[in-house]
Amino acid sequence: MATHVLTVDDATYQEVRDQRLLGFLLFLISDVIVFSSFIYGYIYLRSTVMTWPPPGIEPAALYMAGVNSIVLFGSGATMHYAMEFFKHGDKRKFVGYMIATIFLGLGFLGGQAFEYFNLLHAGTTWPSSIYGASFFTLTGLHGFHVFIGVIFLITVLIQAQRGTYTQQRYFGLTAGALYWHFVDVIWVALFSLLYVWK
């Protein structure tokens, strides 16, 4: 898949890129819909009880999630800059910001793991209640997507180092960035729904 892209003419590449971009966007939309189904389930179940979290359930701490959010949104910013630097031909800054993004992403995952540990320790497990069901399923699904995203970005970085992309042809990088921003947008929704909404 990598090598032939360089060998076609510009018009052909543009057509292929447009198709792939549309396809990738449609894929992201279908992924958003999976999340929105679970979010609907959360809102539905939450509306059946008078207090949230249900009695006896220790909720997740806002401050930890806040720190984690800053880490994740920060990685969105570094991803944006990485793209910009790539488009302007600054290889070193591109690589630097990509590595920063990947590390921030891993940091987010580490923060999630820490938060999960605290919750499990406090007795709020996945099957313990509809709180556990909603919280761990939504954040777990999101965390899984972050994990895939990290792999995706590492792959993109490796491809970039191999010279797969040029300054005119870098669809893989575009896709990686789009995926990463999608993961950020989902987090905005989850953060608001799970932590901010009282």
Next chain:
Amino acid sequence: MQAAVGTAQVPHGHIHPPPDTFIKKYIFSQDHKVIAVQYFITSGLFFVLAGLLAEMMRAQLATANNTLLSPTTYNEAYSVHGSAMVWLVIIPILTGAFGNLVMPLQIGARDVAFPWLNMFSFWLFPPAGILLFGSFIWGAPEAGWTEYPPISLQQSFGTSMWCMAIFLIGVSSTITGLNFLVTIIKMRAPGMTWTRMPLFVWATAVTAFLSFIATANLSAALLGLLIERTFGVPFYDPSKGGSPVLWQHIFWFYSHPAVYIMILPAFGIVSEVLPTFCRRPIFGYKAIAYSSVAIGLVSFAVWAHHMFTSGLAPWVQLPFMILTMLVGIPTGVKIFSWVATLWGGNIRLTTPIYFVLGFLSTFTFGGITGIMLASVPADVHEHATYFVVAHLHYVLFGGSVFGIFAGLYYWWPKMTGRMLDESLGKLHFWLMFVSFNATFLPMHWIGLEGMPRRVSTYDPQYQDTNLFISISAFVLGASMLVFAYNAIKSTISGREAGQNPWGARTLEWMIPSPPPYYNFEDIPVVLSGPYDYGKPLPYREIKADLDYMPIA
């Protein structure tokens, strides 16, 4: 121009080298036409298996207190029958088989946008089928294709296999939808504006949109069920704070659009067969095209009409009732337009048009009973009875399956290069049409009288009708043998079809039968819509026999 290796998606002028090994040609093929055949064969196999399950069910129901099947076996049979028919037969045939075979040809493309994904989509299909039918070993699910919790939470491991199977086929369906939508949006031949597209392509476009938007919800619902069954995480179990009605909402939010996935391509097939054999333009092209879009959009807003007895508030029931009634309007528009297409035609009564006429009769009836179910107070009596079983078979068998056979008889020559036997085809039709009505028409009445669905024994007052239904169902099953014989005979010694045996005008009939792997030597340029019989063919760059004199 150096050839771009390995993918046919390189657009327009470029033809890639042909696949060279047996595996690349017939097993892991990225050619949409080969993938279509793979879908036809796999779906055909599951149609036979699911049909046999139905015959087992009807054998049990032939007498009121029969002991041929245990209740458990009967429950497993109807659950796998329904699940297989929906997810392993109707949806894959109409999308994976017909969509793949016809749509790229009709838009003048060399293949779909993502051929590797197309192949991947197909290869998710056999494992899903194995998982579903394999569930019998561990105890197949028993609560129907709908598997409502809490009962589905209590069932054995086979229900988890069901979750995994449907999840897999759902992923396949989503990817195919995405693939087809990008193909139709981006790869139409030059000059083919949306309103010059064949109606089967319109239908496939809307179906693709539904496939990739709706199926994601099913994936979520199934994941939740699987997680709850395996880890005890409470989504649906009320004793742990969950809600059974939540499953119903998410499940039906997918499954209602799913029924339109199962009928829209059949509508598209009807819209292709009629102009060809009436040798005149389809009546109301724009109405038919736009009504498909309307149906697709509204289909997302009617799901709770499956839940009218689930304790929804009346103010919630009202919009679902109104929208369900209104979604019948664009469908009615199509039916009237199709009948109007027959007016003033020069009608050649071939097997495809027989199946279309049968479709018009049975599907209209199914649509009418659908409206009867849309009215909430009437539905209170009709819900979950044999009235619903009758309705669903009138639209899914009388609609989708009749449409599928119309399409199969119509495009068989293009796919294989050979003709099917017309007399056998007509025999198949009459056997199927008569026995279909004999099987399912009486079900309306016993449902209204008081027979519930999903039962293996019933009150003896329904005995005579059920015996009649069971006998008719066996004739219906046998009618398929006529088609099977016809298909084998055609493959071995069928008359050569030539490029355009029906004298049609859409692009697939402008290339040889079967088409070469690259479809078109030169990508055609399209000058107007395809149904204007009496005018010259609206294509340039087509090196084809421009005469469209039919041989049958």
Next chain:
Amino acid sequence: MNTEHEEHKLDAGFWRATIVMGVISALGMWGVVVFPIERFVPEAAGIAVQIDWLFKFMAFFSVPILVYVNGYMLYFTVRYRNRTGQPMDRPGSSVHDHKALEFWWTAVPSALMLVLGILSYVLIPQYYTARAASANSVTVEAIGHQFSWEFRYPGLRDPVPDELHLPINVPVTVDVTSTDVIHSFWVPAFRMKQDMIPGMVVPMTFTPTEVGKYEIVCTEFCGVGHSGMRDRYVYVQTQSDFDAWYAAEKTKQAHKTTEVTAAVLASGDAAAGGQLFEVRCTTCHNAAPFDQRKVGPGLANLFHDPAHPKLLSGKAPTPADVAEILEHGLSGPMGQMPNAQLNGLSAKDIADLVAYLKTLK
């Protein structure tokens, strides 16, 4: 290539066919009107008559649609078929559309649907929201189990299994629920159905109008015994027969003795009750407000909080009522509250628990 085609008109043959179809439709519509549904399925409640009327309304307008669609389809197919000797490639009519025709065949069905929608909607409150409000109305709780029903009447302590007795011409509200999986409570003769969903109580109101015996059918798959969950009956009786039945039930149930007499109840020890509660009750109940439910509701302020459901007799629970529930158990909306024997509670234990519950605010 053949390009000549004759244009066609709506000629005498077309109108003849149209009139013939009209006659057939009229016959069919008349048949719908006169068809005696009640001879095949009894109309044993007021709402059944109304629903049958609605069904006939739909069938009435379906007839011309079916006749004309099938009729024109057959007529055109025969009339315009290619006959031997006629060129196969002569194109047919070139008519693409007809704005007026398309307008009317969209507008008229739409109008019919709207009418149908309104007629349907006004019927819903007749059975779905209107709790029977008249003076002598009856409220009964219908509870589904795998694989039988039971019915709780106001004033009867124990539920009545598998028989629903109702007085004629008295509005009844059936509160429908389940203790395990989803069942459905369907009486075809009343045209009334409501799914029995664990965790929900859904009311359904109707007035039986004919004395008789009417089958109850479970119509939601509920497990291996689903097929057999039928052949139980609603008995619609005259008021005097119903009263007699009710009195007989009461007598039958009253002979169950209770050990938790008023004296025993008065001597309950709240502290001991509190410890018992921790050990025996917290699996299913919280000592917290009503909505803080586990399996069963929170039990704080049980005797005064309006959120706690009234007993079927319409009163808030008293200590004696609670003692009775503890002794005999309760088939509630959320599940089976075990009785004293299952819970291993003595009469003294019950008194202690009641005393403790009184202290919970």
